[in-house]
Amino acid sequence: EIVLTQSPGTLSLSPGERATLSCRASQSVSSSYLAWYQQKPGQAPRLLIYGASSRATGIPDRFSGSGSGTDFTLTISRLEPEDFAVYYCQQYGSSPRVFTFGPGTKVDIK
């Protein structure tokens, strides 16, 4: 079973700053099988990035994903007020179909 670890647990930044979020897998993950989600309080998660680096429909280009193997990164180039939220990475298997989320990184206002 692949375990995902996210760091830091909380990231305190100011609007306009750059955010760098890390997701580490316990064993190698195909880049195609890594996604990132954003969740705001009281809302359902929203897909941001799939295939490690492809932005989902409607996602601003200040969000970018990178990485391979066991280390993946979500970068928010310049934080907007609406970006303060919790971010989860997720990986999945093709057979069996199992899905794993990381514990999340909270990006809050400094």
Added chain:
Amino acid sequence: EVQLVESGGGLVQPGGSLRLSCAASGFTFSSYEMNWVRQAPGKGLEWVSYISSSGSTIYYADSVKGRFTISRDNAKNSLYLQMNSLRAEDTAVYYCARIAVAGTGWFDPWGQGTLVTVSS
């Protein structure tokens, strides 16, 4: 507009049962794999169960295996989760989520969620 709407949550005693529903609209439901994902209060996301587009292939997280049953009715554009032998640790918001592209594993969209509270 692609939309998923969950219902059926509520308060249930430990050992009890509950059936969640997810109504899909705005897309060809029968062509998409579906999932249930839950989130305990103040906690992270936990995948619960997967069902293929035809319903022929099903997977569960170990935490719910033998107690929960996922199903779908493609004629009614609906997804279900039958939850039996409920425990306090099953208390969570339950989301249904579509797999965006067949054969992949990213979830898009998600429903708004339905809260299940297991307590005496």
